[in-house]
Amino acid sequence: AGSMAASKPYRAQPTAAEQQLPQPLAITPRTSVHFACPKCGDELLPSAERALRCAGGHSFDVAREGYVHLAKRVKASAEQQAESDDVTRASRAFFEAGGFEAQLAGVTAE
Template identity: 40%
Template sequence: MNRDVVAYLRCPVCRETLEPGESRTLRCPRGHSFDLARQGYADLSAGRSPHTGDTAEMVAARAEFLAAGHYAAISTALAEAAAGATGLAVDVGGGTGQHLAVVLDQHPELRGLVVDASKPALRRAARAHDRAGAVRADAWGRLPLADHDTAVLLDVFAPRNGAEFHRVLRADGRLLVVTPEPDHLAELVAGLDLLSVDPAKEERLAAGLEPHFALTSRRSLRWTMRLDRAEVATVVGMGPSAWHRAPGTIDLPTPLDVTAAVRLDEFRPR
């Protein structure tokens, strides 16, 4: 793992600093040790992660869909919003690290870290960029990061732990949250009876972040994706609907024009 990134990590047991040790480990001064997987990520969950995250099939679908450029507008918007930041950029629930890699490409002064619960995702994220690292941790728990030491925190369709985000962000840091608009993937939701965006989602977002953050900007992103049959199966397979629908049950006339509609909100710590 990139040594510059390790410097930002903290032991999930005692909160001390971590250093690379022998035999592919990270160790703290109190002797707590954490193995580095062969692919390069560290498991810093300390046995407290209550779930395993996305499956290998879901991660493969996400990697394929993102590599095709269908969500490139999200990566570009995040990179623009991170302009001028220096230090550490953390992507919570960052999956394969695709969005973070674009941010790092645009800003050489940043180092990056993907935090996710999925081991298949972390195997890819650990190799997403040479200035990035990847750790396994629960987004709803305490992140293995120092207090007020993170410059940019990315949250793309991921859990939002307002209190913990506030703890790790610097006073001048920024939180960039991407959420789906109500008509995101509308053609697929209607045609395949997929899970739709919860109408109370915005209220929950505000309730979770309001005590800790102030909204500084809001930007809507909309574009049309022309998807063939395989790409329709891929976008369904990478999201929450993958838990409820098998790829073989997807039957829509293709190619199909599908709406992509998301919102990028930028917050600053209160």
């Protein structure tokens, strides 16, 4: 049988040089993320369902990417919606009428 090289003994205490190194910060779980509910102003706290909840019962889901959307939703006015619809129809008509055919032909010919 081959001889095994002796391994270094386990050191429970850091060396003097290791003690001089900066120590990592202690990490404690957060109890608050310091956000206010946009609906009622109460503090938002993490819940078990990957959401932030306030005492008023409002809940905001945490996205897969890790963000929470807290901005209030702004509904478009009827005038803004009509303008958006007009722009969409005009864009569609432009493309359907061949609005970029010359550019497309030039690019594909290169």
